[in-house]
Amino acid sequence: MIKIENLSKYYKSLKAVDGLSLHVKPGELFAFLGPNGAGKTTTIRIMTGLTRRTAGSVSLNGIEVGPKSVAARKQCGLVPQAINLDRELSVYENLTIHGRLFRMGRIERKQRIDELLDYVEMGDRKESLIKNLSGGMKRRVMIARALLHSPAILFLDEPTVGLDPAIRRKIWALIKKIQQRGTTVFLTTHYIEEAEFLADRVAFIDKGKIITVDTPRNLMESIGSWAIDRFVDDDMKPQYFASRKEANDFIATQSESFTLRRVNLEDAFLSLTGKKVGKDHS
Amino acid sequence: MIHGMLAVYSREMMILRRRLTRQIPSWSVSPLLYLVAFGYAMGRHVAVDGHTYMEFLIPGLVAMASMVQAYGISSEINIARFYWHIFEEIQAAPVSDTAYVAGEVLAGMTRAFLAVCIILVFGFLFGVKQSYPPLFFVAILMNSFVFASLAVAMAMLVKSHADQSLVSNFVITPMAFLGGTFFPLHSLPVWAQKTLYFLPLTHASKAIRAASYGQTPAAVSFAVLAGVGLTFFSMAVFFVSKAKD
Numbered sequence A: 001m002i003k004i005e006n007l008s009k010y011y012k013s014l015k016a017v018d019g020l021s022l023h024v025k026p027g028e029l030f031a032f033l034g035p036n037g038a039g040k041t042t043t044i045r046i047m048t049g050l051t052r053r054t055a056g057s058v059s060l061n062g063i064e065v066g067p068k069s070v071a072a073r074k075q076c077g078l079v080p081q082a083i084n085l086d087r088e089l090s091v092y093e094n095l096t097i098h099g100r101l102f103r104m105g106r107i108e109r110k111q112r113i114d115e116l117l118d119y120v121e122m123g124d125r126k127e128s129l130i131k132n133l134s135g136g137m138k139r140r141v142m143i144a145r146a147l148l149h150s151p152a153i154l155f156l157d158e159p160t161v162g163l164d165p166a167i168r169r170k171i172w173a174l175i176k177k178i179q180q181r182g183t184t185v186f187l188t189t190h191y192i193e194e195a196e197f198l199a200d201r202v203a204f205i206d207k208g209k210i211i212t213v214d215t216p217r218n219l220m221e222s223i224g225s226w227a228i229d230r231f232v233d234d235d236m237k238p239q240y241f242a243s244r245k246e247a248n249d250f251i252a253t254q255s256e257s258f259t260l261r262r263v264n265l266e267d268a269f270l271s272l273t274g275k276k277v278g279k280d281h282s
Numbered sequence B: 001m002i003h004g005m006l007a008v009y010s011r012e013m014m015i016l017r018r019r020l021t022r023q024i025p026s027w028s029v030s031p032l033l034y035l036v037a038f039g040y041a042m043g044r045h046v047a048v049d050g051h052t053y054m055e056f057l058i059p060g061l062v063a064m065a066s067m068v069q070a071y072g073i074s075s076e077i078n079i080a081r082f083y084w085h086i087f088e089e090i091q092a093a094p095v096s097d098t099a100y101v102a103g104e105v106l107a108g109m110t111r112a113f114l115a116v117c118i119i120l121v122f123g124f125l126f127g128v129k130q131s132y133p134p135l136f137f138v139a140i141l142m143n144s145f146v147f148a149s150l151a152v153a154m155a156m157l158v159k160s161h162a163d164q165s166l167v168s169n170f171v172i173t174p175m176a177f178l179g180g181t182f183f184p185l186h187s188l189p190v191w192a193q194k195t196l197y198f199l200p201l202t203h204a205s206k207a208i209r210a211a212s213y214g215q216t217p218a219a220v221s222f223a224v225l226a227g228v229g230l231t232f233f234s235m236a237v238f239f240v241s242k243a244k245d
């Protein structure tokens, strides 16, 4: 479905993407997890034809991606990191423009718009101006817009950034639903639980390179199942254990008390890269 | 190509329709001021080439407004690109760079044409005698094509809003005053006339004025506008493709 081979993108001497290779299977929900500036957005922009690559190749559904490849663009739906709706226009008008840009006929367009707005639970806000919508509503409109032309692959660049936890879960449910209808989903995030909850497979990315790719479960199990957080030199140093018993045995030998918790993806990321994923992983 | 162009154009028209009640007054103010100040108050006793100053001024204002309004899309595109990120939505769609430029240019020409209509209404209300042969409108459309194309090229080239006003202040505004809009160029020294002859607006105002006097405009004016317009248009397409860094 998505085949990335040796992809690089240099901005002068800065290697935003550095020799990245990746295969995403059809129908998979794949997550890119990495800190700010890791190269997540740049990779998505190259896959969707928005940015020229320096080297390497990308193909979607067997179609080679390039800045001029119209056929590849029809395969992709893109929900970019920044809100990019026309604020002065209504929800319906924004979607209409998208449908026209993708050469959808009038009747098909109207039908799909109504269907998708109901799907993202925005059917009653059709005539609202974008500037009067909340952040979560705008995200949902953007998702509906990206799905309008029935793309094979949906790219979501940090789809829940800046949203409150309840709305975030609502968007997660929506993304799951989209995958279940057969769309391949590629998303980037620096929210640990987002990747953990949603993704079939996760790639850890840092400094433009993929550190490892696996299912969230395998990534977590690679370091252990249980963890305790210890303070060493003013810094949090988690320690991992294969079993609960092993952890408890360790705690028994210590004078301080610890809280035992399950290992999460953050731990896996931390132990593989030596750094935390996001500034806010609440 | 046609589909993409119309999609881009229809977006601009949706926005224009929502803004129209604010746009029309703003398009009216400056021509009205020029007409009252220069045409009515000062120019009543002045004759230029056997025409009243009002008759001379209106085609000049038409040329100027079609340039300024067509060029006006530049800052709109720039804001949509860097501030609202709308450009990405279009770039991610199966629309060629040429279709994108054509759609935006057509939108600029539409704006220019509406602004011109307002001036013509004022001319009529002031009781100015004019004729409107087809070539009058051809010249207006070609002039707005030139500056709408320049606008798209500049919107791609310029990185910020501050640079944007630099271009307007050093290119568009001087041209608005010197391109044969407010005074006949033959009252200037020969070297100045020769220099101004290279400005597209000079040819636009000459052609528009000649047509409004009921004369046949010079073919060379149309040739210059077409040449400059196609050059700017190609530049715009090139810069759009460059925008994918």
Ligand SMILES: Nc1ncnc2c1ncn2[C@@H]1O[C@H](COP(=O)(O)OP(=O)(O)OP(=O)(O)O)[C@@H](O)[C@H]1O
Pocket (backbone or CB within 6 Å): A011, A014, A015, A016, A034, A035, A036, A037, A038, A039, A040, A041, A042, A043, A081, A190, B245
């Ligand atoms: N147009 C550009 N010109 C120069 N450098 C750029 C450009 N776009 C991105 N970069 C740089 O490339 C690197 C990767 O950026 P990118 O936006 O892909 O990161 P990201 O993983 O999406 O980060 P975030 O989580 O903050 O969105 C960063 O160092 C960034 O500064």
Ligand SMILES: [Mg+2]
Pocket (backbone or CB within 6 Å): A040, A041, A042, A081, A157
């Ligand atoms: Mg990003």
